[in-house]
Amino acid sequence: MSLSSDPLLPGTHTVSIQGVLQRYHVTGSGPLCLVHPGGPGLGWEYLRMPELEQHLTLVYLEPIGTGGSGHLPRPQDYRIDTYAHFLHSVVEHLNVPSVFLLGHSHGGFVAQQYALIHPAALAGLILYDTSPCTGQEFWDQALATLDRLPQRHPDQPEAATIPRLFRHALAATDNASCTQALRAVLPAYFADYWAREADLAPLRASLRAWVDPMRAEQPPFDVRDRLGQIATPTLIISGAHDFICGPDWGRLLHEGIAHAQFLLLQNSGHLGHLEQPGAFTAAINASTFGAGRPAEAT
Known part of the structure; x- marks a missing residue:
């Protein structure tokens, strides 16, 4: 049951799904695009994309277990x-x-899984700084890239502390410590956080995280052998300096999905919508409005 009469009216909405509240936010104008944030357990606000809202109606989900959405009984759920x-x-x-x-x-x-299960529901798919798999190789690559952060930013003392802090972040036991840990390691998710520290400090201060979704222990995600089944037109966006879902994983998606385009944001980490918003928006517009293929963005 929806608690709003018009499910696409701009603003905040809540719908009950099998007794669990799901909150979402509608803004912008144009074709309809649902937005699923990362984490798991991360508040949706970091993914706000004002430039894209000028071209698409964005429905930002607050994933279950976060924000105003309901919570599940156990982390493993x-x-x-x-x-x-x-x-x-x-x-x-x-x-x-x-x-x-x-x-x-x-x-x-989540988006890859959804495209495999409900292809008829999708007009298009945008896979942004993600991977077709996790597991040992995924995490080994992420941690090795993260360990090079101090060498990339030798003039920033904070950079030297982040690899250690990241390894301890999953030890958080409550929402407050989980949020604190996320804020501490946030600079690693940018190509150069400190070059824009004054602009990004409010984002860092407002980040929120919920511990239960992050504590979920599940088998590694792996749909590599099923990518060929995704027939939905797909845009893949990767940041060249993304330590956690680096461009190698984006290229793997590009190779596996038949109707896929690939954009490499050369000056971005994991958050290209903040670091290169113009190129990010232009690529999505080209994809969703059929205006051609995106090129590498510098």
Whole structure:
């Protein structure tokens, strides 16, 4: 049951899905695109994309377990298929023929799963700084790249502390410590956080995280052998300096999905919508409006 009479009216909405509240936010104008944030357990606000809102109607989800959405009984209940189920319930609630779907990072895992299960619901897919798999190789590569952060920024003492702090971040036991840990390691997610520290400090101070979704222990995500089944037109966006979902994983998605385009943001880390918003928006516009293929952005 929706608590709003018009599910696409600009503003905040809440729908009950099998007794669990799912909150989402509608803003912008143009074709409809659902937005699934990363994490898991991360507040949606970091993914706000004002430039894109000028071209698309964006429906930002607050994933279950975060913000004003409901919580599940146990951490292990936060599974990729569960997020995909809640996503589809929102799509059905909106009652539209098809939607675009943008998934960032962990949200990209959800988006891939959704595209495999509900291809008819999608007009297009945007896989943003994500990967077709996790597991040992994924984490080894991420941590090795993270360990090079101090060498990339030798003039920033904070950079030397982040690799150690990141390894301890998952030890958080409550929402406050989880949020504190996330804020501490945030600079690693940018190509050069300190070059824009004054502009990005408010984002860092406002980040929120919820510990239960982050504590979920699940088998590694891996759809590499199923990528060929994704027939939805797909745009893949990777940041050249993304330590956690680096461009190698984006290229793997590009190779595996038949109807895929690939954009490499040369001056971005994990948050290209903040670091190169013009190129990010232009690529999505070209994809969603059929205006051609995106090129590498410098």
